[in-house]
Amino acid sequence: MESRPELSLCDLRPEHAELRSALETAFRRVLDRGDFILGREVGGFEEAFAAYCGASHGVAVANGTDALALTLQALGVGPGDEVVVPAFTFVATGTAVFQAGAKPVLADVDPVSLCLSPAAFQAARTPRSKAAIPVHLFGHPADWDGLAKAAAGLPLLEDACQAHGARWKGRRAGSLGVAAAFSFYPTKNLGALGDGGAVTTSDAALASRVRQLRNCGRTTQYDHPVRGLNSRLDTLQAALLLEKLPHLDAWNARRRAAAERYRQALAGIEELRLPQALPGTEPVWHQFVVRVRRRDELAAALKAQGIATGVHYPKPLHLQGAFAELGHGPGDFPVSEAASAEALSLPMFPSLREQDVARVAEAIRSFYTVRQTAGRA
Numbered sequence: 001m002e003s004r005p006e007l008s009l010c011d012l013r014p015e016h017a018e019l020r021s022a023l024e025t026a027f028r029r030v031l032d033r034g035d036f037i038l039g040r041e042v043g044g045f046e047e048a049f050a051a052y053c054g055a056s057h058g059v060a061v062a063n064g065t066d067a068l069a070l071t072l073q074a075l076g077v078g079p080g081d082e083v084v085v086p087a088f089t090f091v092a093t094g095t096a097v098f099q100a101g102a103k104p105v106l107a108d109v110d111p112v113s114l115c116l117s118p119a120a121f122q123a124a125r126t127p128r129s130k131a132a133i134p135v136h137l138f139g140h141p142a143d144w145d146g147l148a149k150a151a152a153g154l155p156l157l158e159d160a161c162q163a164h165g166a167r168w169k170g171r172r173a174g175s176l177g178v179a180a181a182f183s184f185y186p187t188k189n190l191g192a193l194g195d196g197g198a199v200t201t202s203d204a205a206l207a208s209r210v211r212q213l214r215n216c217g218r219t220t221q222y223d224h225p226v227r228g229l230n231s232r233l234d235t236l237q238a239a240l241l242l243e244k245l246p247h248l249d250a251w252n253a254r255r256r257a258a259a260e261r262y263r264q265a266l267a268g269i270e271e272l273r274l275p276q277a278l279p280g281t282e283p284v285w286h287q288f289v290v291r292v293r294r295r296d297e298l299a300a301a302l303k304a305q306g307i308a309t310g311v312h313y314p315k316p317l318h319l320q321g322a323f324a325e326l327g328h329g330p331g332d333f334p335v336s337e338a339a340s341a342e343a344l345s346l347p348m349f350p351s352l353r354e355q356d357v358a359r360v361a362e363a364i365r366s367f368y369t370v371r372q373t374a375g376r377a
Helices: 013-018 020-033 040-053 064-074 092-099 118-124 144-151 204-213 235-266 295-304 321-326 334-342 354-376
Strands: 057-061 082-086 103-107 129-132 157-159 179-183 197-201 288-292 343-346
Touching (some): 020 040, 040 057, 064 179, 092 103, 092 321, 118 144, 235 354, 295 343, 334 343
Parallel strands (some): 082 103, 082 129, 157 179
Antiparallel strands (some): 057 197, 179 197, 288 343
């Protein structure tokens, strides 16, 4: 039998091939002009991306982690303060709190969306809480109405690093909280050709503080009244992102179509729990994550057929060594622990074809058919 080509978890080559001429032109434009740091395209991208999100201001920074940490610092969060974060997320959501000098306080997630649970958030906050960071995990918006009610005025900073273009009741991620942090890591729905990040907000004073902090805390070239970071988005990356931004909605639409094909092709498999879009949400499916008890066995079976998968994430924050000082252990956040044991990311990217989804579904159904047959033997 002729072997099939490998199917990647995320293959962005077709999109880059489609935009190759425009990206090369943007590169040459920056190269010829020579304004590599805070050049013309940085401001242009900040304005365009903020408008896309429905926010008044955008501040481009070096990466999504810095976007979180700088915003916390700009909000006045520091030593002695606490910030509530979900226990099931990428590690940077929590380490950014440490970076700002504060203490992350973990809370469990909703069993369906896997985003921060409003009830768990309300239970976790204390008089020392100065902010919370709900994560729009895998491109699915968090329950903003529930979180806003639980916050009772506490600033909510969106971790929208996986949610470029997602909507909650018609409003885009990036316009829901006091501010939002985005990552432009290459595999994101809107990705640079390297690291990058941004903060969006409609608070002019907050935007101004983040803008100062991302540039070494300076007001003029050699006047630094506050301590900041060197966290600037390169002009080149801003130029490339400007070329990509007009295509984001179309790419997200292709992701949604692929997600719907997965749901149809995988329906009815009892051992497989499919992700769902909660009412009022428009996810952008940065990852398509199924839940399965025999996760590692299924991943191995797919790998044997040339299909790549991922595990996002194998350890919740409270079981990571980086958070050991918080004093948590197994059993403290059961929903997060269950998700870490069961989550399996299937191939998802804009150019994922109908036959690719069918191939993945066929392999998954074959895995369960073989197991069921073996169980009856």
